[in-house]
Amino acid sequence: MGRSYNFSAGPAMLPTAVIERAQQEMLEWNSAGMSVMEMSHRGKDYMSIAAAAESNLREVMAIPDNYKILFLQGGASSQFAMVPLNLLRGKESADYLNTGMWSKKAVSEAKRYCSVNLAADTSESGFASVPTQESLQLDSNAAYVHFTPNETIGGVEFDYLPETGGVPLVADMSSTILSRPMDVSKYGVIYAGAQKNIGPAGLTIVIVREDLVGGAADNTPAMFNYATHVGADSMYNTPPTYSWYMAGLVFEWIKEQGGLEAIGEINRRKAEKLYAAIDNSDFYANPVAKNGRSWMNIPFTLADAELDGAFLEGAAARGLVTLKGHRSVGGMRASIYNAMPEEGVDSLISYMQEFEKEQG
Numbered sequence: 523m524g525r526s527y528n529f530s531a532g533p534a535m536l537p538t539a540v541i542e543r544a545q546q547e548m549l550e551w552n553s554a555g556m557s558v559m560e561m562s563h564r565g566k567d568y569m570s571i572a573a574a575a576e577s578n579l580r581e582v583m584a585i586p587d588n589y590k591i592l593f594l595q596g597g598a599s600s601q602f603a604m605v606p607l608n609l610l611r612g613k614e615s616a617d618y619l620n621t622g623m624w625s626k627k628a629v630s631e632a633k634r635y636c637s638v639n640l641a642a643d644t645s646e647s648g649f650a651s652v653p654t655q656e657s658l659q660l661d662s663n664a665a666y667v668h669f670t671p672n673e674t675i676g677g678v679e680f681d682y683l684p685e686t687g688g689v690p691l692v693a694d695m696s697s698t699i700l701s702r703p704m705d706v707s708k709y710g711v712i713y714a715g716a717q718k719n720i721g722p723a724g725l726t727i728v729i730v731r732e733d734l735v736g737g738a739a740d741n742t743p744a745m746f747n748y749a750t751h752v753g754a755d756s757m758y759n760t761p762p763t764y765s766w767y768m769a770g771l772v773f774e775w776i777k778e779q780g781g782l783e784a785i786g787e788i789n790r791r792k793a794e795k796l797y798a799a800i801d802n803s804d805f806y807a808n809p810v811a812k813n814g815r816s817w818m819n820i821p822f823t824l825a826d827a828e829l830d831g832a833f834l835e836g837a838a839a840r841g842l843v844t845l846k847g848h849r850s851v852g853g854m855r856a857s858i859y860n861a862m863p864e865e866g867v868d869s870l871i872s873y874m875q876e877f878e879k880e881q882g
């Protein structure tokens with residue numbers, strides 16, 4: 523028994539060092555006489571944990587001072603509603619780039635609140651590429667532009683930042699946040715469910731530019747209003763205390779790895795070698811246009827789908843688990859977030875090559 527290389531799209535692997543640290547601190551955190559799970563979120567011990575996590579995230583992502591960081595519940599899926607409720611500010615329409623299953627969900631939720639202009643829609647081509655900047659049909663009167671930088675299911679990732687001409691850009695960054703350095707100042711709102719690249723499920727991080735807070739529609743539930751959470755430092759009600767603490771440990775771990783520059787370099791290498799293994803074989807294939815390939819979620823199919831079961835079985839026997847593709851795509855999907863060690867990717871590649879030799 524040992525820890526597998528877990529290629530799950532989410533909840534995903536956490537760094538072993540982080541889990542070991544949590545294990546050490548499990549029964550009693552720092553002479554507090556209790557575990558983090560048992561602390562009042564208003565006590566000074568927990569407040570110090572929360573504040574450290576926030577300041578470490580601000581440092582790691584170089585988040586400018588005019589952005590608030592919220593630690594919420596409800597998942598990225600709640601943001602599909604919170605974004606229009608807070609950002610429409612009297613306007614009637616918003617632009618959405620429809621590039622995959624998650625964009626599609628964001629669109630259908632937004633339609634409850636406003637008219638949605640699909641400024642791009644790659645559904646016809648099976649969500650296998652990113653739309654070019656030139657092809658975007660943006661409306662300069664839109665309240666905001668929403669996009670999904672990385673589509674977790676299709677494995678499609680933007681290789682550029684859409685230029686919106688001053689309209690606030692909103693990004694569902696659930697599966698690519700913290701994967702490399704990025705310029706937060708280009709965004710109005712960034713949100714992400716934690717369970718991919720941040721920490722355990724139950725926590726959702728929202729990074730919102732100050733001037734976009736405070737204009738929520740009158741009938742917005744207090745819990746869905748960014749201003750509520752900004753005003754209460756994310757402690758309006760009980761936050762997901764343990765997940766917040768765990769996320770804090772992950773941010774410290776990122777700093778120990780050398781920050782997002784170093785992490786990004788490793789991620790680029792991991793993705794490049796896995797795509798090379800797929801492209802250099804006639805047995806494996808990835809359907810995504812080369813410039814739109816995700817660093818984090820890499821779907822691939824076998825030449826003969828009848829062999830999928832045998833592939834998965836052999837992989838599991840080597841400790842390579844959760845490789846089955848999303849039901850809508852089929853085949854395999856390797857999610858290789860920050861916590862997936864490079865050795866895990868190497869091990870997958872050698873298994874793929876052996877399997878091809880035996881079965882191909």
Ligand SMILES: *Cc1c(COP(=O)(O)O)cnc(C)c1O
Nearest residue numbers: 597598599624674694696697715
């Ligand atoms: C996983 C995921 C979601 C859904 O997140 P929840 O936290 O489960 O609501 C939304 N968008 C993207 C891009 C995702 O990867």
